[in-house]
Amino acid sequence: MTLKLPATFSLLLSLLTGCSTAGPANQILQHQPPAALASDTLNSDGRYRNLFASPKQWPHNCEQQCYLADKRVLCKETASDCQVQWPAMPPLLQAQLQWTGHASFRLLTADGQLFLFDPVSAGFDWPFNWLAALVGNKRAAPEFELLAGQQQASAVLYSHAHYDHFNRADAVALGQQSPLYLPAGMAKYLPEAGLQLHEMAWYSSTEQRGVNIDFVPAHHYTGRSLYELDGDTSLWGGWVLQLQGQKLYFAGDTGYSPVFQQIRNRYGAMDLCLIPIGSYHGENYRNAHLTPEDALQVAEDLGCKRMIPWGYGNYSWLMGDKSSHSALLRLLSMHRQLNSKVQLQVLNEGEIVGV
Numbered sequence: 001m002t003l004k005l006p007a008t009f010s011l012l013l014s015l016l017t018g019c020s021t022a023g024p025a026n027q028i029l030q031h032q033p034p035a036a037l038a039s040d041t042l043n044s045d046g047r048y049r050n051l052f053a054s055p056k057q058w059p060h061n062c063e064q065q066c067y068l069a070d071k072r073v074l075c076k077e078t079a080s081d082c083q084v085q086w087p088a089m090p091p092l093l094q095a096q097l098q099w100t101g102h103a104s105f106r107l108l109t110a111d112g113q114l115f116l117f118d119p120v121s122a123g124f125d126w127p128f129n130w131l132a133a134l135v136g137n138k139r140a141a142p143e144f145e146l147l148a149g150q151q152q153a154s155a156v157l158y159s160h161a162h163y164d165h166f167n168r169a170d171a172v173a174l175g176q177q178s179p180l181y182l183p184a185g186m187a188k189y190l191p192e193a194g195l196q197l198h199e200m201a202w203y204s205s206t207e208q209r210g211v212n213i214d215f216v217p218a219h220h221y222t223g224r225s226l227y228e229l230d231g232d233t234s235l236w237g238g239w240v241l242q243l244q245g246q247k248l249y250f251a252g253d254t255g256y257s258p259v260f261q262q263i264r265n266r267y268g269a270m271d272l273c274l275i276p277i278g279s280y281h282g283e284n285y286r287n288a289h290l291t292p293e294d295a296l297q298v299a300e301d302l303g304c305k306r307m308i309p310w311g312y313g314n315y316s317w318l319m320g321d322k323s324s325h326s327a328l329l330r331l332l333s334m335h336r337q338l339n340s341k342v343q344l345q346v347l348n349e350g351e352i353v354g355v
Contacts, residue, residue, distance in 0.1 A: 024194035028187050033203035047232040050219050052257045060293040060338060067326050068333045080323040081314060086346045091354040092271045092306060093246045098147035098352045101315050103165055105274060106147045109243055113154040113209055117250045118165045142315060144350035153178040155208050159252025160222040160236035161186055181213060185234030189224050202237055212242040216263050218254035220288045240267055249273045249302060255287050256294040260301035269303025272355055278311030278327040292331035299342040306343045313349045
């Protein structure tokens with residue numbers, strides 16, 4: 001579904017997002033789910049909404065011993081400036097994965113296809129990049145060798161339009177050679193540059209050289225202008241990739257919700273899950289983000305054989321927890337307290353592993 005915005009509103013969005021119409025027209029393919037899976041996701045004002053209300057209470061809450069030290073996480077300061085030493089694990093997907101910081105991942109499949117999730121080369125997109133610089137933000141990742149070097153991406157997938165997940169300059173550069181997969185309504189944030197754009201509704205599906213790509217719901221919100229005048233006029237969500245009989249789930253930003261049980265009912269248990277664990281301080285943040293214990297519950301709801309956490313790290317910006325690795329230590333502490341059966345695989349920023 002593509003929303004028709006008033007001309008004055010569209011002009012304001014263009015000024016705030018810096019979009020122009022100077023280049024060749026973009027090709028926009030819109031994907032809808034089967035009728036049986038279609039959901040009423042729009043409010044009367046034309047803005048998208050979550051499928052479920054925010055929970056009145058959460059499954060688990062860490063009350064004590066939330067940030068115990070862990071011998072696998074070596075820190076120069078208390079829960080800060082750390083390196084993870086995680087034991088090698090047998091691969092599930094026969095693929096390579098690199099975490100390049102925050103929500104950005106690169107997946108190289110056994111047949112040589114490269115998939116990018118929420119790629120962001122700078123800390124934030126304009127104008128929040130200079131705002132972050134004023135407060136000494138360390139969002140940008142350090143220099144490291146990228147998995148597959150400068151290989152052309154088979155698909156670039158974005159979870160939502162917030163500035164820390166979607167950098168317009170990156171999207172335009174990547175889109176010169178690769179198709180971009182976007183939540184419904186996000187194409188309006190990109191300039192006309194001859195891009196191939198796939199706008200995906202929740203539970204819609206497409207295929208890329210034998211890999212099924214599905215866009216699934218999350219419990220979040222989105223917007224792009226300074227004061228989010230365009231709030232929730234595009235969708236937000238996660239991605240399910242099905243390759244060689246295995247399933248990878250990338251959550252994007254999300255809070256806890258029954259939606260994960262719904263996703264499992266649709267797709268079955270997941271093999272590898274990339275799930276956020278930060279940005280949850282305060283009730284308003286937790287309505288749209290996961291605590292580490294929420295993330296473990298999501299992994300259980302989805303039947304994840306293995307979970308890789310993200311949203312912490314030496315180059316995070318501490319917007320959701322106490323220090324660079326406190327969210328990770330809380331995850332490991334709660335994993336023990338809850339006697340969780342979810343298998344964890346923990347990475348350092350820039351690390352390349354077989355998955």
